Amino acid sequence: MKSGSNLERILESGQFAVTAECGPPKGPAPTVVKRKGDILKFCCDALNVTDNQTAIVRMSSMSGCVLLKEVGVEPVLQMVVRDRNRLALQGDLIGAAALGIRNVLCLSGDHQRFGNHPTAKGVYDIDSVQFLQMVKTMRDEHQFINGEEFSGDTPFFIGAAANPFADPFAFRVTRLAKKVKAGADFIQTQGIFDMAKFVEWMTMVRDRGLDEKTHILAGLIPIKSVGMARYMRNNVSGLSVPQAIVERMGDAKDPKEEGVQICLETIEQLKEVDGIHGVHIMAVAWEDIVPRIVEEAGLMPRPIV
Amino acid sequence: MITLEQKKFEDIEKMTKGCGRLLVLGCETCAAMSLAGGKKQAEALAAAIGVARKMSGDKSEVLSDAVARQCEPEFIDLTEKDVAQCDGVLSLACGAGVQLLAERFPDKVILPGCNTTFLGVNEKLGVWSERCAGCGDCILDKTAGLCPIARCSKQLLNGPCGGSMDGKCEISKEVDCVWQLIIDRLTKLNRLEMLEEIFPVKDWSPAGHGGPRKMVREDLES
Numbered sequence: 029m030k031s032g033s034n035l036e037r038i039l040e041s042g043q044f045a046v047t048a049e050c051g052p053p054k055g056p057a058p059t060v061v062k063r064k065g066d067i068l069k070f071c072c073d074a075l076n077v078t079d080n081q082t083a084i085v086r087m088s089s090m091s092g093c094v095l096l097k098e099v100g101v102e103p104v105l106q107m108v109v110r111d112r113n114r115l116a117l118q119g120d121l122i123g124a125a126a127l128g129i130r131n132v133l134c135l136s137g138d139h140q141r142f143g144n145h146p147t148a149k150g151v152y153d154i155d156s157v158q159f160l161q162m163v164k165t166m167r168d169e170h171q172f173i174n175g176e177e178f179s180g181d182t183p184f185f186i187g188a189a190a191n192p193f194a195d196p197f198a199f200r201v202t203r204l205a206k207k208v209k210a211g212a213d214f215i216q217t218q219g220i221f222d223m224a225k226f227v228e229w230m231t232m233v234r235d236r237g238l239d240e241k242t243h244i245l246a247g248l249i250p251i252k253s254v255g256m257a258r259y260m261r262n263n264v265s266g267l268s269v270p271q272a273i274v275e276r277m278g279d280a281k282d283p284k285e286e287g288v289q290i291c292l293e294t295i296e297q298l299k300e301v302d303g304i305h306g307v308h309i310m311a312v313a314w315e316d317i318v319p320r321i322v323e324e325a326g327l328m329p330r331p332i333v
Numbered sequence: 334m335i336t337l338e339q340k341k342f343e344d345i346e347k348m349t350k351g352c353g354r355l356l357v358l359g360c361e362t363c364a365a366m367s368l369a370g371g372k373k374q375a376e377a378l379a380a381a382i383g384v385a386r387k388m389s390g391d392k393s394e395v396l397s398d399a400v401a402r403q404c405e406p407e408f409i410d411l412t413e414k415d416v417a418q419c420d421g422v423l424s425l426a427c428g429a430g431v432q433l434l435a436e437r438f439p440d441k442v443i444l445p446g447c448n449t450t451f452l453g454v455n456e457k458l459g460v461w462s463e464r465c466a467g468c469g470d471c472i473l474d475k476t477a478g479l480c481p482i483a484r485c486s487k488q489l490l491n492g493p494c495g496g497s498m499d500g501k502c503e504i505s506k507e508v509d510c511v512w513q514l515i516i517d518r519l520t521k522l523n524r525l526e527m528l529e530e531i532f533p534v535k536d537w538s539p540a541g542h543g544g545p546r547k548m549v550r551e552d553l554e555s
Binding site: 139140141146147148149150 | 534535536537538540542543544
């Protein structure tokens with residue numbers, strides 16, 4: 029075991045994992061995070077706490093993780109290189125290890141111009157691939173990125189993101205391979221609506237044997253309304269929402285129910301795709317729906333390993 | 334001016350190895366003023382690469398030429414015949430010139446022979462120093478004509494920091510504290526009260542943090 033985290037134990041024992049996203053609030057209320065933790069703790073193996081997601085300032089991911097731990101939920105610490113240089117990242121990693129955080133997801137982060145501080149200076153001192161390498165070196169070699177040794181363990185289960193829907197399509201698998209080579213123990217993908225493209229990507233992933241070197245968790249975004257489907261199709265770069273999905277949402281009498289059904293159908297299809305080791309549900313501002321989705325997808329109860 | 338320095342010869346030799354017939358292309362503006370990549374330097378470098386190639390048994394030819402500015406398409410067009418006879422081009426221009434060459438000649442190997450260092454001034458023969466960071470929103474009116482973005486190690490807008498000693502920056506005794514210089518100059522101009530005001534948070538988007546920059550003058554566009 030690299031970290032001994034619940035997520036790692038479940039994935040290493042060959043069971044289908046379920047993770048979900050827990051967005052921290054735009055203020056210091058601990059109850060917001062704890063409430064989400066309470067809703068999701070019985071249906072998920074670990075919860076990702078986002079890090080100034082979409083470049084909008086929120087409670088820090090680290091604090092969110094600590095609050096989740098207080099209610100007995102295993103957190104995944106999301107960290108972006110947009111806001112911190114290598115000193116801050118490494119300092120935070122040591123702090124996270126000290127606080128008992130065992131999963132970390134290494135990301136570039138959405139560009140600052142999309143958020144609520146568009147005039148901010150972006151840091152991007154290192155990139156997400158280098159970040160993965162850095163966390164792995166800290167864990168396995170007890171060394172900082174400068175080669176200096178430190179004492180003590182930073183036992184992280186290291187995660188990365190992959191987006192099969194961004195361009196250039198053929199290179200996406202190469203980038204995944206680089207992330208795996210750099211140290212990614214698990215992958216959480218972008219939300220999947222375009223199953224044909226995802227299946228094609230997974231074929232390429234398997235052809236390179238990457239599904240055996242890392243645990244791929246397929247991303248899901250439950251949609252609440254046709255407006256949300258359109259918004260994601262038109263405004264979220266690197267997200268592919270087929271017209272059929274938009275139309276289905278538009279025609280639905282009960283759009284929320286339709287969104288749940290689309291999500292459940294997607295999970296059923298994903299179960300048939302070789303190399304998928306779990307799902308990651310990103311129910312932005314709709315966390316309450318996750319327990320039902322996990323239940324109806326036949327993924328309850330969650331295993332205890 | 335944009336300042337440049339020629340890459341180490343061993344790096345250039347390694348980079349250009351096996352790329353066949355090579356054109357070393359100088360740029361007669363900033364690269365020439367930096368004494369790094371003008372016509373003269375291109376000729377000398379081509380000769381040196383040629384000798385090194387001969388010694389290693391590589392018989393492929395090394396030519397040289399220069400244009401006035403590699404950052405303008407019309408000057409790049411003048412090199413078309415020369416480039417056509419070569420397999421690769423080692424450009425001695427700044428990064429802008431190298432990239433314009435690469436755009437213009439998609440089927441050729443295009444290599445950089447220089448490092449683009451900064452926007453600066455030629456203090457005296459052999460000495461150049463940084464003055465401008467190209468931040469896209471000039472504040473020199475508020476800082477006595479001395480730029481803390483380019484010349485303060487921490488890019489402080491409300492300096493100096495606690496590391497300023499004897500007019501020098503905490504990072505090195507060789508580096509002037511630009512805030513000391515700003516204060517000295519404003520004192521002489523009897524305008525030091527300008528620094529009483531808190532300098533507000535800067536908009537970094539025109540400095541490149543808003544993404545790659547582009548400038549369009551509609552009144553000039555044809």
